[in-house]
Amino acid sequence: MTAYLGVDLAWGLGSERKPANETGLVATDADGTITDAGWARGVDAVTEWIAEHLGPRTVIAVDASLVVTNPTGIREAERQVGQRYGRWKVAANPTNLGSAASAGARLLERLTALGVGYVSDTAAMHARTGPVAFECYPYTTLVGVEELGYDVERPRYKRLDLRVPAAVARARRAEAFDELVRRLRETPLDPPLLLDSHPLTAGLAEPSGIHGPTHKHREDLLDGALCAWTAAFWDRHGDDRVQILGGDPRLPADPLDEAGRKPVVVAPARPSQRRPRG
Secondary structure (H helix, E strand, O other), X not given: OOEEEXXXXXXXXXXXXXXXXXXEEEEXXXXXXXEEEEEEEOHHHHHHHHHHOOOOXXXXXXXXXXXXXXXXXXXXXXXXXXXXXXXXXXXXXXXXXXXXXXXXXXXXXXXXHOOOEEOOOHHHHHOOOOOEEEEEOHHHHHHHOHHHOOOOOOOOOOOOOOOOOHHHHHHHHHHHHHHHHHHHHHOOOOOOOEHHXXXXXXXXXXXXXXXXXXXXXXXXXXXXXXXXXXHHHHHHHHHHOEEEEOOOOOOOOOOXXXXXXXOOEEEEOOHHHOOOOO
16 A cells, blocks of 8 residues: 655754754555654654655655755755746745755665665656655645645745734734645545544644744644645646656756755646746
8 A cells, every 4th residue: 555654854953952843744545544643853753753654655755855966056946946936935945065954865865774765757756666755845735736726825824924013923824824724624635635534633723823833833744744745646646737846857957966866846736837848
């Protein structure tokens, strides 16, 4: 049976004095049932959780930079996020070999040691004979899947809107979070995402407060669910509804890493978010 794992990875490695931030973790099966959910801190704990859920066709979606080869600046995949999804106010944080946020690369090393492959194109993902991992970005999923209805702008369920007073911004963020959860629970999705099938993700439907750390705790779990669903969505729809940012041979690309892996972001896409062919 295929399992889909979503990892909203905290990008920082942490230290003995300051532990890493929480990583949201969600596992689903092919019918959208959530079989496990929770949080972990640090790459070691995240790796242990993933190892417990590995199967012969497991697909792992990670919201973090997994393959980074550019010495400075921004990866081409990140640049293309802004080019294709900027109209929806979606952009990616830049990463390079000098970035302090390197947990993604560390996690990929650990997964490789466990026999997990890295996939950067749909054919390889569908042809997998063992567990595989790829990089995703939940915002591109939310605005790239038309059924969710974010036709104008990404939902502001994460960062505060600095253009308004802090109290107003916190209230609006909570409203956006609750509305996103409502859409995920009530919109007919293909494949399904059954948030109510696990106690922790079912709890996301409870009204949000404005307390920052509590909101971040819930947000990490929701993003873990979105990552897992992105894996299922890619497996279900392939290139018909997903594009591989950084993987178009006709466009500039970053170098492969020493293992021959290509830095890409797998992103659901509307037709208008794709580069015109030809």
